[in-house]
Amino acid sequence: MGATKTEHYSQNQNAIASIAKALGHPARIAIMEFLAKVDTCICGDIVNELPLAQPTISQHLKELKNAGLIQGNIEGNAICYCINEKTMAKLQGYFINLALKLKKKNNCC
């Protein structure tokens, strides 16, 4: 085997896992931090910022995009990538809800 059995889980579980998975790499965390910090959000700037080759960055951006965490707007021959606040909010909301459920029961450890 080796492939995740996604069909056994709820749509929401798969959705949250897929967002978390996209954030599960330090380069992609670094990209998110850069996009949150900086005023411009040109792909080339990210390539300069991170210690990875351009194709690798492009691949990471694609994964963040597929997870809905960022979106890209074409600006001339460059591309401006930005954080999609909705997806971040969705993830946050999920965790807040999980923490709430946890508060309601006696965590036994």
Added chain:
Amino acid sequence: MGATKTEHYSQNQNAIASIAKALGHPARIAIMEFLAKVDTCICGDIVNELPLAQPTISQHLKELKNAGLIQGNIEGNAICYCINEKTMAKLQGYFINLALKLKKKNNCC
């Protein structure tokens, strides 16, 4: 190649990525939800709940434990797994901070 170049990122970036990575699988999300919902938290219950073989569950639990998301207490010959609220809080705090930074600038897309 194929291995993540962790040495190029900050300790915090690696830490957050590793927590997110642990949550990046629907089975592990399902385990977290189960632990947040249910009053007992015996490993065997998780095995009964999820559509995976016992060794696979054990492996997923190990990963959640390595990421600091859960902890296990021995109870007789069973093991009681519980969510580690501190790690959840750390992750939440990180995202809240990221969202705050985002608010301070003009998200250009």
Added chain:
DNA sequence: ATTCTTTATCGTAATATTGCAATATTAAAC
């Protein structure tokens, strides 16, 4: 039209993850 700049895709090697059967470990129960 050609060249330059920027980003994406392809191909591929190295490594990691997922899942499970078989087996080991550990502690309770008898």
Added chain:
DNA sequence: GTTTAATATTGCAATATTACGATAAAGAAT
């Protein structure tokens, strides 16, 4: 001490991820 029950570890096959060089694509600048 044997057996039973619960969890962990090992070993392995299938698949996925990571990283990058080479190359393609698409628009800007000349």
